[in-house]
Amino acid sequence: MELAAYESRSPVHDLELITRVVAGDAAAEREMYDTYVDRIYRLAFRLAGDEDLARDFTQATFIRAFEKIGSFRGESSLSTWLHSIGVSVALNGLRKTKRLKNRELPIEEGLTVGSTRIEAEPDLKERMAKAIESLSEKYRMVFLMHDVEGYTHEEISGTLRIPVGTSKSHLFQARSKLRVALADFAPEWVS
Amino acid sequence: MSDEKFEQFLKSAAQSYNAPPVRVPREEMWDAIKAERSAGPRVVYGGVSHVQTEKRFGTKIWWAAAAALLLVASGIGIGRWTASPGTNVVTAPPAPAAPVQKLASDSMRPDGPRPPGTEVAIGVPSGAEAPSRVEQGSRATPVDRSREQRMVATTPAPDTRASGERPIPPGRTPPRGATSSAYEMVQVNHLSEAEAMLTSFRTRLPSDQQQDARLAAWARDLLSKTRLLLDSPVAEDPQRRPLLQDLELLLVQIVQLSPGSTPQDREIVERTLEQDNLMTKLRTAIPAGQQGS
Numbered sequence: 001m002e003l004a005a006y007e008s009r010s011p012v013h014d015l016e017l018i019t020r021v022v023a024g025d026a027a028a029e030r031e032m033y034d035t036y037v038d039r040i041y042r043l044a045f046r047l048a049g050d051e052d053l054a055r056d057f058t059q060a061t062f063i064r065a066f067e068k069i070g071s072f073r074g075e076s077s078l079s080t081w082l083h084s085i086g087v088s089v090a091l092n093g094l095r096k097t098k099r100l101k102n103r104e105l106p107i108e109e110g111l112t113v114g115s116t117r118i119e120a121e122p123d124l125k126e127r128m129a130k131a132i133e134s135l136s137e138k139y140r141m142v143f144l145m146h147d148v149e150g151y152t153h154e155e156i157s158g159t160l161r162i163p164v165g166t167s168k169s170h171l172f173q174a175r176s177k178l179r180v181a182l183a184d185f186a187p188e189w190v191s
Numbered sequence: 192m193s194d195e196k197f198e199q200f201l202k203s204a205a206q207s208y209n210a211p212p213v214r215v216p217r218e219e220m221w222d223a224i225k226a227e228r229s230a231g232p233r234v235v236y237g238g239v240s241h242v243q244t245e246k247r248f249g250t251k252i253w254w255a256a257a258a259a260l261l262l263v264a265s266g267i268g269i270g271r272w273t274a275s276p277g278t279n280v281v282t283a284p285p286a287p288a289a290p291v292q293k294l295a296s297d298s299m300r301p302d303g304p305r306p307p308g309t310e311v312a313i314g315v316p317s318g319a320e321a322p323s324r325v326e327q328g329s330r331a332t333p334v335d336r337s338r339e340q341r342m343v344a345t346t347p348a349p350d351t352r353a354s355g356e357r358p359i360p361p362g363r364t365p366p367r368g369a370t371s372s373a374y375e376m377v378q379v380n381h382l383s384e385a386e387a388m389l390t391s392f393r394t395r396l397p398s399d400q401q402q403d404a405r406l407a408a409w410a411r412d413l414l415s416k417t418r419l420l421l422d423s424p425v426a427e428d429p430q431r432r433p434l435l436q437d438l439e440l441l442l443v444q445i446v447q448l449s450p451g452s453t454p455q456d457r458e459i460v461e462r463t464l465e466q467d468n469l470m471t472k473l474r475t476a477i478p479a480g481q482q483g484s
Binding site for chain 2: 030033034037038041042045046047048049051054055058059062063066124125128129132143144147148175178179182185
């Protein structure tokens with residue numbers, strides 16, 4: 001229902017909504033939130049892979065959007081503008097989290113010392129996850145947005161502020177790397 | 192064809208990667224957003240809120256800047272008021288003003304007659320053993336200083352008509368620039384004299400005991416002046432103070448050399464002279480044209 005509401009948005013509707021939000025209309029704020037929260041949350045979850053982080057990123061995205069909506073000039077659609085905030089918040093948050101995890105890693109490694117771990121044959125899900133995480137940030141972003149969440153190259157271009165051609169190129173590179181990484185599961189597609 | 196198949200496989204398989212839950216926690220997140228915004232700064236859309244302005248610049252900074260400005264202004268005011276020649280000074284004038292003039296005249300004629308009463312202000316009579324710094328410091332009690340100040344106040348002002356300067360009436364502070372230049376002159380003369388003495392010391396004959404005695408007396412005289420300068424504003428200069436301290440140490444060693452001292456004792460003094468590079472430092476400190484004066 002919510003995604004349908006998002007898809008039925010028109011630029012005129014967005015402009016009217018922004019005007020009301022800027023005027024301090026609480027109902028308009030809630031309407032804007034309801035319209036876009038699902039997509040923002042889904043993307044945040046795809047990037048973070050953690051419910052708490054996804055919540056934090058989504059909340060931070062809307063807080064920042066409400067604070068800065070007065071400076072929104074309408075150069076892009078409201079959706080693109082919100083998503084660019086969301087991606088920025090999520091990537092910055094993940095970098096911080098990654099730094100913290102890296103600091104904690106030696107302790108976790110220390111706990112496994114001396115134990116005999118029997119590695120199970122990784123199934124497709126695990127291999128896929130590892131392959132996607134091994135992609136560089138720019139390739140992973142484009143791949144997740146396009147192939148997983150169904151964003152168009154135009155939307156990706158506006159959100160990540162890269163040309164459409166670059167978005168396509170990144171997607172091609174990401175797929176190529178994944179094809180090599182997942183060759184065990186699909187040998188017939190590896191040329 | 193195979194590319195399309197692979198893409199489809201990839202898209203379907205990738206759906207399992209970080210799959211979001213079916214239910215989006217909308218209400219929980221909305222409540223958190225509301226709570227966060229109500230706790231944070233109030234935002235005025237399309238403008239800048241007062242809270243943000245204060246946060247950005249900080250009212251404390253303005254208060255601190257105003258206090259600093261007031262402090263600087265009052266400092267300048269006090270400085271000008273005290274440095275002004277026509278300003279009446281209620282408190283007694285600082286002691287160094289008169290000794291400087293006396294020292295200047297002394298250093299120009301070390302063996303000449305001293306004006307009566309100046310022995311107390313200058314310190315050590317010629318030919319007497321110089322007291323240690325500790326003794327001198329302990330003698331400089333407030334009572335002595337006030338006496339010294341009274342002496343300075345009652346000392347007739349030097350005749351400055353020839354130089355065109357305004358005479359400083361008793362009870363008034365001399366201009367700061369005049370005082371510092373007087374100290375500077377005394378210091379330069381003193382360092383020149385010290386250089387001459389040390390040169391004589393280095394070129395003396397080892398067997399000449401009379402010359403040793405003369406050098407010891409000369410060093411004693413210089414030692415007392417060095418100590419006076421160490422207690423004067425000249426020693427506030429971070430470059431000059433170490434030089435004067437090194438000179439003081441060396442002069443003490445020379446003074447302690449008795450006529451019957453061994454060559455080893457003299458060697459120690461010479462080694463100190465070499466190690467401290469004192470001659471070089473003295474020559475550097477003395478402006479060109481002043482050497483040997």
